[in-house]
Amino acid sequence: MNAIRAQRAFHETPTAAAYEPVQFVSTCPACKQQRVQRCSRNALMRLLHHGHAVEAYCAACDECWRISARERAHLAAEHFAN
Numbered sequence: 001m002n003a004i005r006a007q008r009a010f011h012e013t014p015t016a017a018a019y020e021p022v023q024f025v026s027t028c029p030a031c032k033q034q035r036v037q038r039c040s041r042n043a044l045m046r047l048l049h050h051g052h053a054v055e056a057y058c059a060a061c062d063e064c065w066r067i068s069a070r071e072r073a074h075l076a077a078e079h080f081a082n
């Protein structure tokens, strides 16, 4: 096992639930439609925990954006509330 793999194994939760995709909706700033986003629970938890931007994508507009503070709070409350 090389150093990078060892580091990843250390940081990632070894449960299947951590890798299950979480679905959430975010409104595309271009077409104003709600677009369903999918991201692994593990990755989302890390972004929220570290205060990093959560990005969303609209396939129709080929547009990427950062979800709003409100969407972010909703996402955290719905999926990561203790």
Ligand SMILES: [Zn+2]
Pocket (backbone or CB within 6 Å): 028, 029, 030, 031, 032, 033, 058, 059, 060, 061, 062, 063
């Ligand atoms: Zn769009």
